[in-house]
Every structure is written in C-alpha cells, then in structure tokens.
Amino acid sequence: MRKLLVLALVGLAAQLVDGALGMAYGLTSSTLLLFAGVAPAAASASVHLAEIGTTLAAGVAHWRFGNVDWRVVARIAVPGALGAFAGATFLSAISTESAGPWMAGILFVLGAYLLVRFSRPLRPRAAAGGLRGRFLGPLGLVAGFVDATGGGGWGPVATPALLVSGRLEPRKVIGSVDTAEFVVAGAASIGFLIGLGSQGFLLPTVAALLVGGLIAAPVAAWLVRIVPAQLLGAAIGGVIVLTNARTLMRAGELGGAARPAVYALLAVGWAVALALAVRALRRTRRARATVDAVLGTTGDAGSVGAATPKQAASALPGSPANAPVQDASRLATADR
Secondary structure (H helix, E strand, O other), rough: OOOHHHHHHHHHHHHHHHHHHHOOHHHHHHHHHHOOOOOHHHHHHHHHHHHHHHHHHHHHHHOOOOOHHHHHHHHHHHHHHHHHHHHHHHHHHHHHHHHHHHHHHHHHHHHHHHHHOOOOOOOOOOOOOOOHHHHHHHHHHHHHEEEHHHOOOOHHHHHHHHHOOOOOOOHHHHHHHHHHHHHHHHHHHHHHHHHOOHHOOOHHHHHHHHHHHHHHHHHHHHHOOOOHHHHHHHHHHHHHHHHHHHHHHHHOOOOOHHHHHHHHHHHHHHHHHHHHHHHHHHHHHHHHHHHHHHHHOOOOOOOOOOOHHHHHHHHOOOOHHHHHHHHHHHHHHHHH
C-alpha cells in the first residue's frame, strides 16, 4: 500500500512538471520504475497506459484554458502515433538485458538536454506563418519513437522544436503537445499490448500513476501560466541524469572509486545548470520590466513625463534605436 501511495505521489508530481513544461511525465515516471527494478518494456508500457488517462485530462484542461492549437495537434498526433507504435514494437522485441541500458541511455540524454535547454533563455525567432505538415510530420514520427523506446521523450523532443520555431506562443505549444500525447500514448499502449500481452502492464502501478496524474492535470494547466519553467526544467533534468547514470555505470561495469567521481561530476554540472537557470530567469524578469517601462512611457501622451513622438517611435519594433528593448521583449516572451 505504501508503495502504491508513493507511486501516486510520483504521478502527481510528474504531471505537475509535465503540465508546466510540456514534458517530463514519462521521463520522471519511467526513471523511478527503472530505479525500482521494473523491466524496461513493462515500465514503458505501464507509463504509457497511465498516460492515456492523464493526457486526456490534461488535454481537456488545456482546452478549457485556451492553450490548444487544434491544427498543430492534428498534424503532429498521427505521425507521433505511428512512431510510438513502432517504438513499442521494437522495445518489446529486444531482451531485458539489452533494453535496460538502451532505455537508461535515452533517459540520460534527454535529462542532460533538459539541463542544457533550461540553463539558458530561449530566444524564439520571429513568426513567419503557420507550422507546416512537412515539419510537424517528421517531428511527430521521431518524438513518438523516442517516447516509446525511452519510456518518455515526446515532450522533450516535440516541445522545444515548436518553441524554437517561434510560430506558436509557448502556452499553446505546451497545451498542443500535451493534447496530442493522448493519441501517442494510445498507440504505444497498443504496440506494447501486441508485443507483450496484457501481462506486460503492471496494473496496480498504472492505477497509482493514473490517480496522481488525474489529480494534478487541471492544476498543471493553470500552473503553466505562472511557474518559472527555467528552474523547474533544470531541477528535473538533474534528477533524471543522476538516477539513470546508476544504470549506465552498472551496465558498463564501472565500479570502485570511479562511481563517486562520476556522481560528483554530474552533481557539479547540475549545480552549474541551476545557477545558470536562476541567472537566465533574472535576466528575463529584468527584460520584462524594461519592456513594461517602455510601454508605460509611450502609452499616455498627455501625462507628465510621457515620451515624445520621436521617443515613442523608437520603442516600436524594427527601430534600430530600440534593439536592446527588442531583445528584452524576446526574453520576456520566452519566459511566458
């Protein structure tokens, strides 16, 4: 009973992280299950079965908060489902001894990516039309395959790619990726059911993860508007890296004094990433304050101390005199 309660709390925490970042439910849950000694295919299968419920709840919540672009969902979900089905079939076919290091390696790389990604501010490019199917299709296919074989990865692959495109506001990127994941999780579960049979799913574990995720889903859709993604992404990335490093070192038969040295090195890297994340967050907030100040001085031409027409013009996008302000605006947009 205690173990199921812990798993429910993990599902709750993982869904809060996923809803705020648009990623990491599968990474967090699968990492814990691997750490507890669950076979890789069974861990991924159980997590994806639980995700059918959590992603449905998250999608409905994001839709109610206006965080979903249905055109993006339609174009990325189908190829994502195909990739997830293929990935589930692949993971089900290989031995546990081979799957363990493979899955831990994918999770380690994705955790390291989170550390790097959230230790610096995202600078989106200027919007230039809608997202095209020739971009979303291959992205969904790759993200779905990585997600099924790694026990997680849909968000870490799909969300940053859409954010960097600069063609969709961050909250809609997160909401659309979370909503499309419902289809991806369903396809992966079908693949695992065919490859492993019903015994491949750890139903008590699925139930515990599902309950925690369902409780957290509506809160997560609201938190996406207020939680600083910089700190959350860097924190969860470090946890994933350190946890999966254990499996990789065991597979590589690394022992003796080498293991503490590796852990120490990874811990230092995690501390540096957190420090950089705090710095990036402060820069973003200062940039937002600068933008708000400029807009405040140009918003009321009749007030005392208001900007002159020339000053107001210099604050408009495209003005060479306003390059620092434009950069501040991009940073502020990234944090939102």
